[in-house]
Amino acid sequence: MAEGIASRNSTDSFSDIGQELHQLLARLFPICRSITGNGVRKTLEILREHIPLIVHEVPTGTRVFDWTVPKEWNIRSAFVEDESGRKIVDFRRHNLHVVGYSVPVDRSVSLTELQPHLHSLPGQPDAIPYVTSYYQEAWGFCLSHNERQKLAEGKYRVLIDSELREGHLTYGEYLLPGETTQEVFLSTYVCHPSMANNELSGPVVAALIGRWLASQPRRYTYRIVFIPETIGSITYLSRHLHVLKQNVLVGFNVSCVGDDRAYSYVASRYENTLADKIASNVLSLKHPGFKKYSFLDRGSDERQYCSPGVDLPLVTLSRSKYGTYPEYHTSLDDLSLVTAEGLRGGYELIRDCIRVIESNETYRVTCHGEPQLGKRGLYPNLSTGRSGASVETMMDFIAYADGTNDLVDVSNIIGKPVFELQPIAERLVEAGLLEKVKEEKPTRPSR
Amino acid sequence: MAEGIASRNSTDSFSDIGQELHQLLARLFPICRSITGNGVRKTLEILREHIPLIVHEVPTGTRVFDWTVPKEWNIRSAFVEDESGRKIVDFRRHNLHVVGYSVPVDRSVSLTELQPHLHSLPGQPDAIPYVTSYYQEAWGFCLSHNERQKLAEGKYRVLIDSELREGHLTYGEYLLPGETTQEVFLSTYVCHPSMANNELSGPVVAALIGRWLASQPRRYTYRIVFIPETIGSITYLSRHLHVLKQNVLVGFNVSCVGDDRAYSYVASRYENTLADKIASNVLSLKHPGFKKYSFLDRGSDERQYCSPGVDLPLVTLSRSKYGTYPEYHTSLDDLSLVTAEGLRGGYELIRDCIRVIESNETYRVTCHGEPQLGKRGLYPNLSTGRSGASVETMMDFIAYADGTNDLVDVSNIIGKPVFELQPIAERLVEAGLLEKVKEEKPTRPSR
């Protein structure tokens, strides 16, 4: 087992990891990302300052399962100008103003002609909505409903200086070898324009988790991918399905991990994978107010990773999950919604889960009956009928260390977190009272 | 799969099926039925106007499992006459007035001698109770408690002009072959005198379900039996046990399906048969206020069909179940308790269950990852982060179409009725995205 990772005494200075995450996020925020294009490349380049990820380029037209890698999209500028020459909507002010994947346009239109190309949210009249049209050629602008209401009859010049051409889908991949080829898989996405929780929180947390992992001894191999959502995970799966099915022990899709509100996870299809078990254990004992979502509430790349025949043992870890918070997919999902504390909490959640995975062993007690802790200095000697909590935890651990329960099982049974059990396990192994059971870890959901 | 049955667009005109059921019931109502005799024959003869059922006659004395077919009972008239010659109780007024299977009697008795032969319900003083004595020779009269209270001291002439002799037990059977020899089995009973919910609702609904089935293509073979309760199902089982155990995929005992109140079912012994699964699915999604009864609440022919060693995969479908409504087994269970709307609801429940059975297939998605619905015109193209309900249902269906779930399983998981899923399945099979999985359906409760 990789001592360093499982241990609580990390080399990370926690005093400022939240600040560091927030600063990195703020730097990436203005970039106009989409599922392809230079925004993704620029984002990966900045992340490479922290981890040496490999950038892959997959050509337009490549068949990926049921899909085809689309044309690459880039945009220089876009605006709607009124008759007075005032730019009433301008991509330069906010990159959400243009519908993602808009085809180029430059023409003069009446308000009536313009209206079908405008998108706003009457229920959130201050917010610019996030709209895309990846797979049907279209163009459009997004604006706050309040601004839209002000539009007068007249002529408008609409210009979108974009380009849709043969190019590439770009993604980043970071592989950290461990003692075994069994893998922990992290996936996050880099296809959203200027929104903070969904989704720059995922990539910045995943990048700094990668940096931390690089500094630690590792029992498992780690694979972290930074991809565009849906088409990116499908592309990645189409290239690596066999090895992922072979090696992935636990996977986490990391999304929306930056606000201050909920902790949550989206379960796998049958809620029976090791990822479900780990996430549920860590959240139950550390964040008991957490929210568990059914796979029916899915919406991110767990849709691909957990699809029939793919069936990776993966859950999505989040704070306020996509689709559940009012700022979701609007310009309100900004740098004030996501906080240093929120990001730090997201980071710690991923790290806690990884520590549990690294610590997770199955133990068996070596003697019949309870061992005599007293003669080993593990027990208070004067019996008063009331014994200390940690002795109780130790005895409970031993009672269930029968070779059938891993640390997470024991943790679930006795209600103590794995990080409390792991040092006890070490002391007891040292004292010769416990032995590790070698067992084939299941990598498939058993159903 | 039999397209016609599974489809919602039935050829039945639903505008008047309730009326037709009620009229048929009203026509059968006055007949004095018992577990044997001409009342059963007359009833089956009328049902034969709608479905070509075969009438079987089993001789008195035939051994049927632990039982023996009893003598045949017929009755011409019966009354209690007071000294003034007034018939104070008269079989001609209501056939419940005579205890079923009463032996012939013609004598003069005092009120004191008469009392042990009278039956009334102090708690329901207006109701004539339903009483029988099939297996011990006896005679008696039933009357309302109010009438009984009025009886004065004096002499009474009691006459029961009945006949108990070697004869037959009569039952009707209707077999509709389907594409496979696997069977759906319906059973209902024709042994009750003038009572409407329990039990003329069952035979009239089963008969018109039979007529509807005859007009439809059928994946499964259908077997509908019209029998006297208990001795009839035991007789039928003793003759057909092997073939029933071999072929019956799902069975429904149809009883008390005519009032306007509850929907309910009586589960099988271990609640683990396909019949339980179908009934629970249909009722949960269409009649969420339904009542599920344990097998401990049984009381009808499920007692035989689900007995150890017989173990047909069968539940009883009801509206207000026998024994649970105040009019049960009295003269108050009459043509006003059972309504056209009530009968129509009972009919639709059976038909809905049959449609689910006919539709029920196991599907597997043909691609890895989610399919691209957009390129097939199955998806709204402009993503706004909020997609339509039917796309969500389609995607949820695909997510669980992994070759291990039949339509009912998927329906239970995603909470949408089978009739919504079945057309989606067809579209997706057509689009090449789903394929049917051939699997051996279990016909036994797996325990």
Add this chain to the structure above:
Amino acid sequence: MAEGIASRNSTDSFSDIGQELHQLLARLFPICRSITGNGVRKTLEILREHIPLIVHEVPTGTRVFDWTVPKEWNIRSAFVEDESGRKIVDFRRHNLHVVGYSVPVDRSVSLTELQPHLHSLPGQPDAIPYVTSYYQEAWGFCLSHNERQKLAEGKYRVLIDSELREGHLTYGEYLLPGETTQEVFLSTYVCHPSMANNELSGPVVAALIGRWLASQPRRYTYRIVFIPETIGSITYLSRHLHVLKQNVLVGFNVSCVGDDRAYSYVASRYENTLADKIASNVLSLKHPGFKKYSFLDRGSDERQYCSPGVDLPLVTLSRSKYGTYPEYHTSLDDLSLVTAEGLRGGYELIRDCIRVIESNETYRVTCHGEPQLGKRGLYPNLSTGRSGASVETMMDFIAYADGTNDLVDVSNIIGKPVFELQPIAERLVEAGLLEKVKEEKPTRPSR
């Protein structure tokens, strides 16, 4: 099956069993017991007046699993005397006054020197606590907090006239052979000084249960052990593990069975043994207000009997369990806390469980469909739609007598106690309607 044991008509006169238990307990109460020594021998000698148990002596220094049999401890007198010669604490007044296993001491100390050797309970200022130091050499006195508060500065003479030397650990064993070598195992402990519920209730109840068993025909072999807690059960297991694992069908640890309050049991590790099933069945149906404790609430010899690799199918049966009542492990656990009624209830609980074990058979109905009870005089003949409760129980029993359920399973399914079902089973076997199914009883928790 052993008719006599299973039957309700015991030869025991229940009118005074509670009194007899209480008198025996009162006689044993003053003896100063510990985990070794003459107090245990004296206790077993008195119990031998009721059952011919064999007394075993295991030498000091014997290795027993992870433990070693300690030195034997005996004590003649002990006191704390003030300067005026007044014995302010005196072992002769209450044997809880001296810390169990105190080494000899005879010296003069200041109050300051004395204090670390004193034990009292500020929260229960009238109670003398029960304190021991078996495995670390120490000496000390226990007294009420009120008395302790009164101690003035000054010199005190402390004397403990005890002896710690090579000797033996003593236990009693009572084996009653039955028709089979499969065993019911009862364990209780004899190591507590003058406390009544925890623990003289266990030995007195177990002894008179042994006497009752001796008077009965027995299907199973019975093994009853009277041991010191922890070291005693570990010693016993170390000598008999193989045969216990081979033969024990059900085991009960009997502790704290003498007060008037709760009924309870401590489940086995995975709550899946026959002992759990029996205890839960008996308590649910006879004492529905009972309390079930998880194995995490364990504290008595179930810790050894259910430890990994030992895994006897055993639960602890109690009234107010150790650790849950305020008088626990203090001088307040006395002859007024434990009552004749309370002890009788504990005795009946053990006896009821044994009767269920002895009665427990698996039956299968011999005919298809329901049997005709009427022709066998088992059914009221005039059907009024309302049948008697016992017929319903009989029919429910038959419905689940399919060869897969033992009497306890049927009892759990239909909610009637085994003692109601057992006579029905006998009648039905006599009538040829049920047959016993020979099945290998599981003796291991199946996990």
